Amino acid sequence: MTWPEASKAASCKGSTLVWPFGACEQHGPHLPLITDTFFAENILIKTLESLPEKMPIWMMPSQSIGFSPEHQDFPGTLSLSANVLLSMVTDVGQQIASMGFKRLIFFNAHGGQIGLLQAVSRQLRIQCPSLAVLPCFLWSGVPGLDNLLTDKEVEEGLHAATAETSLMLHMANDLVQNDSYLDKKISSEEIISTPKGWSLEGASPCAWLTKDLSSSGVIGDATSSNVELGAALENALIDHWKSMFTSLLNSDWPPIMFERPISSS
Ligand SMILES: [Zn+2]
DSSP, X not given: OOHHHHHHHHHSTTOEEEEEEOOBOOBTTTBOTTHHHHHHHHHHHHHHHHSOTTOSEEEOOOBOOBOOGGGTTSTTXXXXXXXXXXXXXXXXHHHHHHHTOOEEEEEEOOGGGHHHHHHHHHHHHHHOTTOEEEEEETTTTOTTHHHHSOHHHHHHXXXXXXXXXXXXXXXXXXXXXXXXXXXXXXXXXXXXXXXXXXXXXXXXXXXOOHHHHOSSSOBSOOTTOOHHHHHHHHHHHHHHHHHHHHHHHTSXXXXXXXXXXXXXX
């Protein structure tokens, strides 16, 4: 895009920017550090290509360093502090709003920064009421994932396990370094059990660090990963996000805010 094109884009009705949000963090001995960034960027590209032309939606440059303190014991991991990331996203979001864009979607593929992006989205909404902000997580809310993955993978396959390994085998075979994912030893055979009632993720989560759970960096079991599953996952992800973007683009979101009620006294 040139600047006149950006200006024209911003002035479109419902103009929407999507910011692919990844991380630079260990993904076991078999997947690259850029795994999350690769998924955010490439699933987004394919999703946008599947939309009818002339929809008012554009992709921003990918954010390839995120918030990954849980993986910092593993070389290659780079992480911004929460404060830096909040400030950076706020700065960029305010500029997007002042250019006149109407919506900003975070298309995030790293589970460890979901909460942070939700918090900064609320802050941005207060600071820039004209901008709708939608913090999405690539793997959340996707219908059919439960049918493709085992219950154990859904619950315990938190990192570099069957889903991510299969998707990478399908999308970029050459980025899967070797067959080490087939090695039982690198899978966390048994997830460390949390105190009764508490969980790693979900309702009552513990803020775990990877080294609490795994010496290889894999959390879950990658040994049943395969390219056919990867293709099915890719289809499910693209179908879902295509339908979510279409629904948003066909809507008037954000709503016109209610005026503050006038006190009758
Ligand atoms: Zn990942």
